[in-house]
Amino acid sequence: MSDNGLPRRRAAINELGEALRSLVEHATATEAPTEEILRAAERIRRAAGPLAEHRRGRFDTAAADDLPGGVRLYNPVTGTGSAFAPPVEMHREGDLAIGTCTLGRAFEGPPSFAHGGVSAMLLDQMLGYVVTTSGHPGMTVRLDTGYRGPVPLYTPLLMTATIATVDGRRVTATGTIATADAPSTTLVEATGVFVSLRAEQAERLFGPVLNRRG
Numbered sequence: 170m171s172d173n174g175l176p177r178r179r180a181a182i183n184e185l186g187e188a189l190r191s192l193v194e195h196a197t198a199t200e201a202p203t204e205e206i207l208r209a210a211e212r213i214r215r216a217a218g219p220l221a222e223h224r225r226g227r228f229d230t231a232a233a234d235d236l237p238g239g240v241r242l243y244n245p246v247t248g249t250g251s252a253f254a255p256p257v258e259m260h261r262e263g264d265l266a267i268g269t270c271t272l273g274r275a276f277e278g279p280p281s282f283a284h285g286g287v288s289a290m291l292l293d294q295m296l297g298y299v300v301t302t303s304g305h306p307g308m309t310v311r312l313d314t315g316y317r318g319p320v321p322l323y324t325p326l327l328m329t330a331t332i333a334t335v336d337g338r339r340v341t342a343t344g345t346i347a348t349a350d351a352p353s354t355t356l357v358e359a360t361g362v363f364v365s366l367r368a369e370q371a372e373r374l375f376g377p378v379l380n381r382r383g
Contacts, residue, residue: 189252307363
């Protein structure tokens with residue numbers, strides 16, 4: 170893909186992602202009549218048909234992604250092209266990583282609150298982000314999550330993460346989830362251990378992807 174076409178493609182992917190997230194939200198919250206739900210399902214299948222004709226394989230990365238640059242448009246937490254992602258927006262403020270998002274109905278576990286596994290996923294992403302942007306990229310080998318209170322839906326959330334220790338290839342990071350209105354009240358906390366890959370490990374895990382990218 171030419172550099173000139175990349176911004177337009179990314180914009181199109183973002184637009185599709187936004188439309189899909191709206192669809193998922195409405196579909197999981199609707200109490201429409203049964204026949205309307207059936208008609209909607211058929212319309213969605215028809216719309217999906219042309220997209221299915223151009224599917225990537227397992228080891229093919231998206232043409233609009235930039236792996237070295239950290240651009241992953243379909244990441245299930247941060248990807249603006251993902252139908253599933255909230256998506257979380259992340260940035261650094263000194264040693265602290267900050268993330269914000271609002272969870273809709275698709276993330277519900279207990280009525281009106283987020284599923285606990287979603288909280289763990291958000292924190293794994295936050296911890297991975299602070300580890301990578303601190304210059305110590307690695308893969309999660311352990312994630313310990315503590316739940317102090319339920320995470321509410323339809324409420325702006327504030328997530329933080331920071332590096333705790335660096336011991337050779339092993340990095341430990343900690344993070345929290347709170348609401349934006351009560352940032353000092355921790356709802357979920359996590360400690361993650363990340364280990365950088367040796368060259369042979371990276372080749373074993375990601376060789377098929379990297380080789381296909383040339």
